[in-house]
Structure formats: C-alpha cells, structure tokens
Amino acid sequence: MxxxxxxxxxxxxxxxxxxxxxxxxxxxxxxxxxxxxxxxxxxxxxxxxxxxxxxxxxxxxxxxxxxxxxxxxxxxxxxxxxxxxxxxxxxxxxxxxxxxxxxxxxxxxxxxxxxxxxxxxxxxxxxxxxxxxxxxxxxxxxxxxxxxxxxxxxxxxxxxxxxxxxxxxxxxxxxxxxxxxxxxxxAALDDDVDDAARSLSAREFLANSRSLFASAFVLVFVIVTFVGLYYRGVLTYLPEILHGLPAMDGVEPPGGLEELSLGDYFYVWLLVAGMAGQYVAGKLTARVSVARGIAVVFVVLAALALAFVPVSSTGLVPILLFCGVLGFSLFAIEPFYQEAVAVYTPPGSRGLSYGYTYLGMFGLGAASISVGGFLLEGTSLGVFFGSLAALALVGAAVARRLVAKPAPTASAETDVAGGDDD
Structure with a gap:
C-alpha cells in the first residue's frame, strides 16, 4: 500500500x-x-x-x-x-x-x-x-x-x-x-482542532450529542441504521436460506466434509467477495461523493434483494454469481458510511460520532434479526427479501437528502468539539 x-x-x-x-x-x-x-x-x-x-x-x-x-x-x-x-x-x-x-x-x-x-x-x-x-x-x-x-x-x-x-x-x-x-x-488534524478534541469530556456528552444531531450527522445515523438492518437480516439468515434451496439438494460438499452443506461454501464466497467490495469502495471515496456512493449502493442492494427469489430457482452457477455480487455490494457500503462520519462530523467528537454510528449499526440494526425470523416463519422468501429491498430504498432516499448537506466548517468543528459552555 x-x-x-x-x-x-x-x-x-x-x-x-x-x-x-x-x-x-x-x-x-x-x-x-x-x-x-x-x-x-x-x-x-x-x-x-x-x-x-x-x-x-x-x-x-x-x-x-x-x-x-x-x-x-x-x-x-x-x-x-x-x-x-x-x-x-x-x-x-x-x-x-x-x-x-x-x-x-x-x-x-x-x-x-x-x-x-x-x-x-x-x-x-x-x-x-x-x-x-x-x-x-x-x-x-x-x-x-x-x-x-x-x-x-x-x-x-x-x-x-x-x-x-x-x-x-x-x-x-x-x-x-x-x-x-x-x-x-x-496527524490529520490542525493543531487548534487537536486541542479542542483533547478537551472533550464525558460531562459534555449531552451538549455534543445535541450538536451532532442538529447537523447532517442525523442523516448519517439513519443511513447506518438502515445499513445495519439490511446487513444483519441478510447475514443472519442467508446461510439457512441457502441450505434450503432446491438447487443445493443432492450436491455433496468437497473433501468429505459431510457436516457442511454447499450453502456454507457459498456463504464463505460471499464474505470473500466482500473484501473486494471494501477495497474498491475505499478507493472510490476519494473520487466520489460519499452520499452519492451510499445512495447508489443502496439501490443496488434493493435490486439484489428483489432478484434473489428468481435467481434462486435458476441453478448453482447463477446463485454463486449472485452471492459474489451481493457480498461485493453489501460490504462496499462500509467504507462510504465510515467516510461519511468523518466528513460530516467534527474531529473533537469523532469518537462519540462513531459510537452513535455503531449503536445504529449493531444495536438498532439487530432488530431485523427478530423481525426477519418472524417473516421467514410466517410468510415467504419473497416477503422477506421484499422487506430488505424496502429498507435499502429508504436508505437510498435518506442518502439523497445527505447529498445537499455541506460538511461542517472549521469554526463549526471547533465549536462542537469544545462543547456547550452555557
């Protein structure tokens, strides 16, 4: 590198x-x-x-x-x-x-x-x-x-x-x-911003939180929450869904590992493809507006969710290709939203900003685990993946709103980093 x-x-x-x-x-x-x-x-x-x-x-x-x-x-x-x-x-x-x-x-x-x-x-x-x-x-x-x-x-x-x-x-x-x-x-901060960052204390939590959510960060937080809902829903249930596909029946896994199904290997392939998605997206963050990049990836994820049921009935090769594209896209959104936090928040509250980010990603996003289980048990695969598509489209709409939001100015960064003294 x-x-x-x-x-x-x-x-x-x-x-x-x-x-x-x-x-x-x-x-x-x-x-x-x-x-x-x-x-x-x-x-x-x-x-x-x-x-x-x-x-x-x-x-x-x-x-x-x-x-x-x-x-x-x-x-x-x-x-x-x-x-x-x-x-x-x-x-x-x-x-x-x-x-x-x-x-x-x-x-x-x-x-x-x-x-x-x-x-x-x-x-x-x-x-x-x-x-x-x-x-x-x-x-x-x-x-x-x-x-x-x-x-x-x-x-x-x-x-x-x-x-x-x-x-x-x-x-x-x-x-x-x-x-x-x-x-x-x-090293990436100016000296005056660095000093402000050092002054942040837990006592200023409420003041800094108010400042963050009064800014464009509120949109970033909503975006990351919808990423988490889609991410947890897919990665929690996709292995079980792949196991149950008719195309997987009668295919023995390689190496005599009878306790594993072919779906497990497809799932690992999805994760490997995700590495490529993260690399490509990370490079693109320096060339593409992060908000536009997030919107585009969300639209792709919505299309992939809607395509799963038709693709799943066509055979092993299309399913393998689908898993590769899904893994690439699912993990490609990560560098974009991480960069969005860095762009739309002041350095002095960066740790707090990422704290809220992963509260949304892993905390609120985990709600799709329980809801997804209910949908799979009580409805159909089509409804489950249709719900994921709806989540992605809402995320894309919020990302489109973020496009028009300017990044904080240097003075605003210092004000938020230093907290509210009133």
Missing part, C-alpha cells in the same frame, strides 16, 4: 485489531454448538446466553465513543484487545452455563470499544482515509472468515476449553504488538 509512514502504522494497528474483534465474534457461534451438549441446555437457553454477549457489542459503542474522545483511541483499542483475550481465557474455567454467560458479557462490553475507537483513530490520524478504511474493512472480513474456521478446525482435535484459550492467543499477540506500535493519532 502506498501510504505515508504514519498512515501505514495506523493502518497496520487497526487492521490487526479489527480482524481480532471479528475473529472472536464469529468463533462464538461455533462454540455454541459444543456448549449445548457440555452443559445440557436447550437451544433457546444457549441463544439467550450468546445474546447476552452480543447485545453489549452494539449497545456499548456509544459510551465507548465518549471514552475514546476522553482518553484517546489507542489506549481504548489496547484495552479492548486485552479484555477480549482475557474473556476467552476465562471461558476455560467456566463450570456452568452461567459462567459462560458472564465471560461472554465481559467479551461483549470490551469488544464494543473497538469500532468507535479504531475508526476515530483512522479519521483523525490518517491522511488517506478512504484507502485505510478499505484495508481496515478487508481485515475485518479476514477475521470473520478465519474465526469460525479456526474454531471448527481446533475442535476436531482439542477439547473446547483448550480451544477457547488457543483462540485467545492471537488477541494476546495483537495486544503486545499494539504496545510497541508508534504513530501520531492526530
């Missing part, structure tokens, strides 16, 4: 951390299957236990954003890496499902720190934000793919407690690497 030295250092640090966050996140569902037998609990109970871990992952993003502005993003990211690793090590000592729930709760709380802190670091320390956002997203997808793969592979050989400890090792290594990483976290 042709980046300045400081950009390269921040990129490497955040890429490693982002991969580790999703490494842990996607390893949990693999362990879930083992815990059902190990603690003799029902699927409903284990689902509640896992939800206890995942809920603070989104809900904790807002207070994490406040802490990132107050104490600095690098310190928060290091605490996140260390905390997640220790939470997984603690799973090895769990003697009941309640202890597992406690470990996952701790994991969710500390994991919620990463996105607002890591993205705030990129937005204030990196000159070539679009490129780094792209590489950052690709690293997250690497973690998404490798976490469950590593967990499943290790479970073939080792007892689950040892696997939990083994999964923590990369997190510990990443923490040690982060301790020695050197970079300027505010």
């Amino acid at each position: 042709s980046l300045e030295s400081n950009d390269r250092s921040i990129a490497a640090f955040t890429m490693v951390a982002h991969a580790i966050v999703h490494w842990f996140e996607l390893a949990i569902p693999i362990l879930l299957v083992v815990w059902i037998g190990a603690f003799d609990v029902s699927v409903g109970v284990i689902g509640l236990v896992v939800a206890i871990g995942y809920a603070p992952f989104g809900l904790g993003a807002l207070p994490a954003g406040v802490l990132a502005d107050r104490y600095g993003p690098k310190r928060l990211v290091l605490c996140c890496l260390a905390g997640m690793s220790l939470a997984f090590v603690s799973l090895a000592f769990a003697t009941s499902i309640y202890a597992v729930a406690l470990s996952l709760l701790i994991w969710g709380i500390v994991a919620s720190v990463y996105h607002p802190a890591g993205l705030a670091l990129i937005s204030t320390g990196v000159e070539d934000r679009g490129t780094v956002f792209a590489y950052h997203g690709i690293a997250g997808n690497v973690g998404i793919a490798l976490g469950p793969f590593a967990a499943a592979t290790l479970l073939l050989v080792f007892e689950w407690r040892l696997v939990a400890v083994a999964l923590a090792v990369p997190g510990i290594v990443a923490t040690l690497y982060g301790l020695y990483a050197r970079f300027d976290p505010t």
Whole structure:
C-alpha cells in the first residue's frame, strides 16, 4: 500500500485489531454448538446466553465513543484487545452455563470499544482515509472468515476449553504488538482542532450529542441504521436460506466434509467477495461523493434483494454469481458510511460520532434479526427479501437528502468539539 509512514502504522494497528474483534465474534457461534451438549441446555437457553454477549457489542459503542474522545483511541483499542483475550481465557474455567454467560458479557462490553475507537483513530490520524478504511474493512472480513474456521478446525482435535484459550492467543499477540506500535493519532488534524478534541469530556456528552444531531450527522445515523438492518437480516439468515434451496439438494460438499452443506461454501464466497467490495469502495471515496456512493449502493442492494427469489430457482452457477455480487455490494457500503462520519462530523467528537454510528449499526440494526425470523416463519422468501429491498430504498432516499448537506466548517468543528459552555 502506498501510504505515508504514519498512515501505514495506523493502518497496520487497526487492521490487526479489527480482524481480532471479528475473529472472536464469529468463533462464538461455533462454540455454541459444543456448549449445548457440555452443559445440557436447550437451544433457546444457549441463544439467550450468546445474546447476552452480543447485545453489549452494539449497545456499548456509544459510551465507548465518549471514552475514546476522553482518553484517546489507542489506549481504548489496547484495552479492548486485552479484555477480549482475557474473556476467552476465562471461558476455560467456566463450570456452568452461567459462567459462560458472564465471560461472554465481559467479551461483549470490551469488544464494543473497538469500532468507535479504531475508526476515530483512522479519521483523525490518517491522511488517506478512504484507502485505510478499505484495508481496515478487508481485515475485518479476514477475521470473520478465519474465526469460525479456526474454531471448527481446533475442535476436531482439542477439547473446547483448550480451544477457547488457543483462540485467545492471537488477541494476546495483537495486544503486545499494539504496545510497541508508534504513530501520531492526530496527524490529520490542525493543531487548534487537536486541542479542542483533547478537551472533550464525558460531562459534555449531552451538549455534543445535541450538536451532532442538529447537523447532517442525523442523516448519517439513519443511513447506518438502515445499513445495519439490511446487513444483519441478510447475514443472519442467508446461510439457512441457502441450505434450503432446491438447487443445493443432492450436491455433496468437497473433501468429505459431510457436516457442511454447499450453502456454507457459498456463504464463505460471499464474505470473500466482500473484501473486494471494501477495497474498491475505499478507493472510490476519494473520487466520489460519499452520499452519492451510499445512495447508489443502496439501490443496488434493493435490486439484489428483489432478484434473489428468481435467481434462486435458476441453478448453482447463477446463485454463486449472485452471492459474489451481493457480498461485493453489501460490504462496499462500509467504507462510504465510515467516510461519511468523518466528513460530516467534527474531529473533537469523532469518537462519540462513531459510537452513535455503531449503536445504529449493531444495536438498532439487530432488530431485523427478530423481525426477519418472524417473516421467514410466517410468510415467504419473497416477503422477506421484499422487506430488505424496502429498507435499502429508504436508505437510498435518506442518502439523497445527505447529498445537499455541506460538511461542517472549521469554526463549526471547533465549536462542537469544545462543547456547550452555557
């Protein structure tokens, strides 16, 4: 990557951390299957236990954003890496499902720190934000793919407690690497804005929140929430939907892995295609208006949702191509909305801004999990994907409104960063 030295250092640090966050996140569902037998609990109970871990992952993003502005993003990211690793090590000592729930709760709380802190670091320390956002997203997808793969592979050989400890090792290594990483976290800011950013405190939370939501950021927040609704709905249920397609019947998976279906491989292909989408979109953020880029991707996602049912009845090759295009488009929107936060918010409240962003993405966006399950159980695939298309079209309409909104001026940035003294 042709980046300045400081950009390269921040990129490497955040890429490693982002991969580790999703490494842990996607390893949990693999362990879930083992815990059902190990603690003799029902699927409903284990689902509640896992939800206890995942809920603070989104809900904790807002207070994490406040802490990132107050104490600095690098310190928060290091605490996140260390905390997640220790939470997984603690799973090895769990003697009941309640202890597992406690470990996952701790994991969710500390994991919620990463996105607002890591993205705030990129937005204030990196000159070539679009490129780094792209590489950052690709690293997250690497973690998404490798976490469950590593967990499943290790479970073939080792007892689950040892696997939990083994999964923590990369997190510990990443923490040690982060301790020695050197970079300027505010290199992309002017000195006067930097001083204002340093002055932000948790006490000014309400004043800064009012200022943010009185600006174009309110549109960015709505956009990200609709991204989350579409994203969670697709990624939660697509594996099960792919398993049930008639085109998948009678096709044996390669390598004798009878416990996996062909749909699992198609799903992995979707995630791999997402890496390309993030890279291309990250490059385009420097050339295309982020609001227009978001609107275009939303329209594409709406069209893809409407196309799923017809495509699913045409054969394996069209479904494979569809999954590639869907993965590319679904993850292409990420660099655009991350850049939109950087464009439409002041640096002094950047951590708070990304806190709200991921509250919308992972917190409010998770509502589509329960609603999507109801639609799939009580209606049809057509209704489910039609609802996703409607969400994407609403997101596109909001993005069109954002096109006309100017970015904050330097004076406005300083005013918001310094808070409301009245």
